[in-house]
Amino acid sequence: MTNNSTYMHWLRERILNEGIYLGNGILKVDAFMNHQVDPLLMQGIGYEFARRFREQRATKILTAETSGIAPALAAGMMLQVPVVFARKSKPLTLSHEPYQATAPSHTKGGQVTLMVSHEFLSGEDRVLIVDDFLASALTIRALANIVQQSGAALVGIGAVIEKAFEGGRGALRDLNIQVESLAVIEKFDGDKIIFAE
């Protein structure tokens, strides 16, 4: 096939060519992940998550709607495990007392409550969390909180893009698990994107 660095080089190229820095630490990647999704890029991302986390023998992937679904599903296809996406609003079909945790809302401001039905996470599960961004890690911590409530084991955290300057990796250190980001942005310099390493 190809080696891992090929896909990740491709991801960085896409970020450089199509990502738009809006200021205040906000990177718009609507062209390939957060509004329009490039399916082949997602397959590369899924392949790379699978490669890095295969040894963790996850039984479920957990993400949050909406933007986490595409990379999480791609990873689920490669690892052949089900993907659970936490809901941010309670549909008619959700069970009465889901696992819940709150996180800041990136779209609306304020707080959003993430909900996962008891049916889909249990004490037997080994859970890999996948999300689009690792920034402050507050959304990921909310997902980790839900995993803890369920009694499942959290075995890894994977993000497509890390904004290292927001400190999320440090905020996850106490969880003492494998954390992987496929592209790490060290900082923005004007409107230029500077990758780590």
Add this chain to the structure above:
Amino acid sequence: MTNNSTYMHWLRERILNEGIYLGNGILKVDAFMNHQVDPLLMQGIGYEFARRFREQRATKILTAETSGIAPALAAGMMLQVPVVFARKSKPLTLSHEPYQATAPSHTKGGQVTLMVSHEFLSGEDRVLIVDDFLASALTIRALANIVQQSGAALVGIGAVIEKAFEGGRGALRDLNIQVESLAVIEKFDGDKIIFAE
């Protein structure tokens, strides 16, 4: 590989075994599509959409967040075209004047506004709409309205599950395009699910 009916038989089995009829025409398929997603089933669904719509030479797939993303992405992987998901709330990153259309909200009641940025649909595009359910078709009509605003050609509509008794197919007839559902529910009889044919 396999023939088309294998995947679609599998989909019907999953609906029968894991779908839960909640009354009032509401079918809960949280176990494999709307909260937990089975990635292999989604690949089968994507394969089948690709088989049925390949001749339409779509350049984009359009869906609505959240539950449409998984089947749309699977179809995009098989057809190798980008997937655009209409947003229901305006993230910071969305352009100022997106295409907009309103549809009833299934999760919250009331109306929801679907938004698509001008960047991702243009008059050159040939658009395939993919969604999880075809019921009253009001969400799909809102997506079709957005396609029309963009000047793109609407070349097909695909739904994973059709609830035939809600009349959505008739409501799409005037669009005069190919409409495909992978599993068609004729009615519910008590809590039993009765497929068409």
